[in-house]
Amino acid sequence: MMQLSYTEENYLKALLKITYESGKGQAGTNELATHMDLKPATVNDMLRKLKEKGFISYQKYGKITMLEPGKLKAIEIIRKHRLWETFLYKKLEFTWDEVHEVAEQLEHIQSAKLVERLAKFLDFPEFDPHGDPIPDENGLFKVKHKKTLSEVGIGKKAKMVAVKDNSSLFLKYVMGVGLGLNNVIKVISKQDYDSLMVIEVNGKRSNVSLKFAENIYVI
Amino acid sequence: MMQLSYTEENYLKALLKITYESGKGQAGTNELATHMDLKPATVNDMLRKLKEKGFISYQKYGKITMLEPGKLKAIEIIRKHRLWETFLYKKLEFTWDEVHEVAEQLEHIQSAKLVERLAKFLDFPEFDPHGDPIPDENGLFKVKHKKTLSEVGIGKKAKMVAVKDNSSLFLKYVMGVGLGLNNVIKVISKQDYDSLMVIEVNGKRSNVSLKFAENIYVI
DNA sequence: AAATTTTGTTAGATTCGTCTAACTTATATA
DNA sequence: TATATAAGTTAGACGAATCTAACAAAATTT
Numbered sequence: 286m287m288q289l290s291y292t293e294e295n296y297l298k299a300l301l302k303i304t305y306e307s308g309k310g311q312a313g314t315n316e317l318a319t320h321m322d323l324k325p326a327t328v329n330d331m332l333r334k335l336k337e338k339g340f341i342s343y344q345k346y347g348k349i350t351m352l353e354p355g356k357l358k359a360i361e362i363i364r365k366h367r368l369w370e371t372f373l374y375k376k377l378e379f380t381w382d383e384v385h386e387v388a389e390q391l392e393h394i395q396s397a398k399l400v401e402r403l404a405k406f407l408d409f410p411e412f413d414p415h416g417d418p419i420p421d422e423n424g425l426f427k428v429k430h431k432k433t434l435s436e437v438g439i440g441k442k443a444k445m446v447a448v449k450d451n452s453s454l455f456l457k458y459v460m461g462v463g464l465g466l467n468n469v470i471k472v473i474s475k476q477d478y479d480s481l482m483v484i485e486v487n488g489k490r491s492n493v494s495l496k497f498a499e500n501i502y503v504i
Numbered sequence: 505m506m507q508l509s510y511t512e513e514n515y516l517k518a519l520l521k522i523t524y525e526s527g528k529g530q531a532g533t534n535e536l537a538t539h540m541d542l543k544p545a546t547v548n549d550m551l552r553k554l555k556e557k558g559f560i561s562y563q564k565y566g567k568i569t570m571l572e573p574g575k576l577k578a579i580e581i582i583r584k585h586r587l588w589e590t591f592l593y594k595k596l597e598f599t600w601d602e603v604h605e606v607a608e609q610l611e612h613i614q615s616a617k618l619v620e621r622l623a624k625f626l627d628f629p630e631f632d633p634h635g636d637p638i639p640d641e642n643g644l645f646k647v648k649h650k651k652t653l654s655e656v657g658i659g660k661k662a663k664m665v666a667v668k669d670n671s672s673l674f675l676k677y678v679m680g681v682g683l684g685l686n687n688v689i690k691v692i693s694k695q696d697y698d699s700l701m702v703i704e705v706n707g708k709r710s711n712v713s714l715k716f717a718e719n720i721y722v723i
Numbered sequence: 724a725a726a727t728t729t730t731g732t733t734a735g736a737t738t739c740g741t742c743t744a745a746c747t748t749a750t751a752t753a
Numbered sequence: 754t755a756t757a758t759a760a761g762t763t764a765g766a767c768g769a770a771t772c773t774a775a776c777a778a779a780a781t782t783t
Contacts, residue, residue: 314762324741346747402598545773548733565732
């Protein structure tokens with residue numbers, strides 16, 4: 286398969302994310318543009334190109350779906366991204382919220398050998414520092430966690446296994462309430478009116494919003 | 505200082521190399537073009553740009569010299585390149601001749617924190633796998649070795665400390681004669697006519713050309 | 724010093740990824 | 754169902770980095 290540009294790789298990665306998260310396996314031009322912080326016109330041009338190259342399927346005014354080669358390429362980039370995040374976190378002592386930005390650059394380094402050696406060096410990790418699964422060399426990865434903190438009942442406990450929102454802003458907030466990967470959260474109360482929750486982590490109580498709770502995956 | 509493009513960084517790196525190696529601290533347009541495998545016209549445009557940005561000094565039909573900001577930037581890139589080479593070699597078990605190509609990509613990753621953490625992780629190495637010095641965070645580096653194998657007298661021994669030519673082709677050749685960093689080389693004979701040398705490394709004798717000998721640094 | 728060769732510059736074109744502005748099609752709503 | 758809004762497309766432009774072809778200046782040779 287021919288070499289993709291840095292830009293093309295980013296489109297495929299974004300498309301995989303959107304089509305996966307929509308549940309329907311499809312995406313729209315504007316949706317993609319918003320996600321990538323570009324104009325719809327720009328995205329439109331690229332879609333034509335990705336279609337010509339056989340990565341995606343779409344027709345004028347229709348929805349975009351990914352074809353197998355596009356999926357594989359996108360998964361490969363996600364694998365690299367998450368391996369680098371793991372490296373930064375585990376070996377270079379970066380914090381949870383710092384890794385993403387640098388990994389956005391590192392994920393585009395072209396060297397199959399590098400990826401496999403890095404995976405070996407890290408002892409073939411299955412999850413990145415945010416709890417997201419790292420696809421293996423065949424593109425297979427563990428099913429993503431589906432239950433969020435907002436679904437946990439009053440008085441129940443749950444273990445945080447991942448976050449949905451990987452933004453630095455959110456991650457700082459999460460750390461602010463003393464919460465980290467694999468921590469146990471107890472739901473103390475929920476207000477019906479505005480869904481504000483009181484949670485307890487390591488004996489510390491905090492008030493969190495519905496939005497917050499929906500961005501914390503638990504088991 | 506503003507962010508430089510990947511391309512601008514490569515020009516500065518090449519310029520530092522050329523001006524340094526010429527001994528006179530200057531370079532010409534064609535020389536740079538040849539070195540970077542570009543056309544002189546292309547280089548000419550970029551020189552105007554780098555001049556405007558204050559990285560280099562040159563005037564029409566004159567020679568190029570580097571200004572302090574240009575030198576600092578170039579040294580920073582060399583530092584990153586050599587740290588990554590060291591990482592690939594020491595931690596990911598890449599061979600001597602494989603590291604350069606991947607480091608050419610990694611050297612452009614933007615993150616001051618990454619560079620310093622990487623240096624710490626590698627225990628602040630002073631030389632890369634080719635024996636070249638790694639500048640420290642202030643841009644200072646050990647003086648490069650100047651004596652080559654071609655200058656070693658018959659019957660004398662010398663220790664290989666670096667290579668001048670970092671091409672994969674050359675490095676494979678070097679390894680082929682059983683030679684590696686810090687190995688002791690004994691010069692058995694030299695032919696006046698064509699400067700062919702017979703050398704001995706770890707008891708193994710080989711014939712090498714003048715060109716070969718000029719690309720091996722020794723002490 | 725004239726002629727030749729080498730070195731450097733300019734003008735104009737091309738590709739990539741982006742934009743804005745104007746337009747078209749599809750969807751939602753009154 | 755007609756209209757308004759949202760979503761998507763097209764045309765034309767631009768900056769960055771590259772090229773080729775033609776030209777100009779400097780250096781070298783005879």
